Amino acid sequence: MTGNATLYDVARAAGVSLATASRSLNGSTRKVNEEYRQRVLAAAEQLGYTANVSAQAVARGTSATVALLVSDIADPYFSAIAAGVIRASEEQGLNVTMAVTERDAQRELELVRLLRGQRPRVLVLAGSRFTDGAGDEPLSAELESFTASGGHVVLISRHRLAFDTVAIDNTGGAAALAASLVDLGYRGFAVLAGPANLVTAQDRAAAFTGALPAPPVAVVHGAFSRDAGYAGMLELIDRGLDTVDLVFAVNDVMAIGALAALRDRGIDVPGRIAVAGYDDISTARDVTPALTTVRVDLESAGAAAVALALGDGGTVQVGAEVVLRASTPRR
Amino acid sequence: MTGNATLYDVARAAGVSLATASRSLNGSTRKVNEEYRQRVLAAAEQLGYTANVSAQAVARGTSATVALLVSDIADPYFSAIAAGVIRASEEQGLNVTMAVTERDAQRELELVRLLRGQRPRVLVLAGSRFTDGAGDEPLSAELESFTASGGHVVLISRHRLAFDTVAIDNTGGAAALAASLVDLGYRGFAVLAGPANLVTAQDRAAAFTGALPAPPVAVVHGAFSRDAGYAGMLELIDRGLDTVDLVFAVNDVMAIGALAALRDRGIDVPGRIAVAGYDDISTARDVTPALTTVRVDLESAGAAAVALALGDGGTVQVGAEVVLRASTPRR
């Protein structure tokens, strides 16, 4: 047997019309004679028939897919979100197609265009917007024409744009973390602030420093990655910041990089310097010392995104909760 | 503007026929008058036209997508593979659609059926087969009829089935690791062997124990997860295995769980007991002590899978290389 069986083949094999075959195999509203139905089902089974979803999409004018755009799927932050999106989508019988932007606004725009071509029911964009609004204009336009044609757009953690969004509490969590740390007795703060142009990173950094009794001793920027955290920490060390007793990295992977740098330089953590991160990725509790961080339920955020799209839209807040661990003992 | 612009709209706006519009917007072999082409391009731009890929797929009889099936996207093992698959696919102008099996053979079969409906060019299955061959029969049948209809199937680390595969060196790496550890002076081995019915897990465990001078003191089974590694380690501890000086977990996430259990029980690692894992996921070097493991380039494996599918097929070996770190010092 070469080539896929078509509905026509099934109909013929079952001795019924195309319409009846179609009605039997999908949940049409129309009733069909039970005997015919059985014949169709049997024929389909026997021929190994699978409906061609592209054809269905064309005929129905809409496809049962949700398109997901993330910055980097190997990053635990995004893979947690993706897990949520995929789980929720599958529960709704939707397929997920996915692409990665590598944090490039231009690329993101192209991918949105491309994905739009699939006429997905839902388009989920995860990953932070840029503070300078770079590329916002054309992106918004693209998204708008997508919604205009009946699609749902949901943004995760990108409150600047005017679409349904799953907002992650970056400011509240960061402020609460700062308060907790002050409470624990920390006084000299440094911040590994991530990319200067990433909204999420800057929101966290700003809220954190804003909740401090005095400005931080140092703030260093860099990529949102483990290696950048490592490099940033080295830079901090080399500046010789004697008054620093706590380093806040705006996400956990950077914090983990920072821990590595401190370890490599033989600096005692948390004895000499304490470290805190953000996100509570699963490895946060497994590094040594276990990382104090702010827990964000990313998988729920992903699931909420598809729920939002399929429901009434709007904005959903995903909470953030300070998790104190060994990396920040009481001073 | 409501509804998406169709090619027909573009053609009309440009004052040309549907055929000409189509030929201008995709890389057809046919040449079209430069002036017409420009008019079409301008009209498309102006109308915000994006080709409906479903319609294209129907018309062309093939779609530009690769379907990827993984066990669990939040697991770094699979997210690394996914990253490779996505990167390579995008380089070839292919879209990726993705689903997760949750290591359930039944579910996997259903998903393959579903994904087959998309008539993807390539179907990549990552995640280990079951040792008892559970569900192999219908799965093979499904995959065969997929290839019969012109699709490419690539398996990652599932050598038992008769399709193109990216083989991950589980046996060689595990044996080499065992040899290295014996060389370092270890003598009493325990194995956190993962699920008894997962081929990958069992291959690693078997090759490891096979390369040991004497059988391991203990072998405990459990899930392939961090928490199962933790639980397994506790069980090992509770059995009171005085002669054990090294625990080998068949993957890194389990090893990391084991480290946590040892830490929680106050057992010195690597002083009293050393630990080794497999995969070299990115956090392996960031835990304390840094984890000895076997490096597998999962992202390359993912990329290789799509290369294989698009090329001549066959089998590609992805090497495995022992990486000794602080968790297994010389005894």
Added chain:
DNA sequence: CACTCCTTGGTAAGCGCTTTCCGGCGCGAC
């Protein structure tokens, strides 16, 4: 028993594209 209404199968008209096939035109060759 005649008439209407509801079921339910089938026919056929799309959905938005690609691609074959035709026909008209311009060119070079004889």
Added chain:
DNA sequence: GTCGCGCCGGAAAGCGCTTACCAAGGAGTG
């Protein structure tokens, strides 16, 4: 000057489905 050929637009036939719409039959009503 005629013919043949190559080139390129456009008409139209699909691709595999869904879903109006129609028709035929059975049930219900007076």
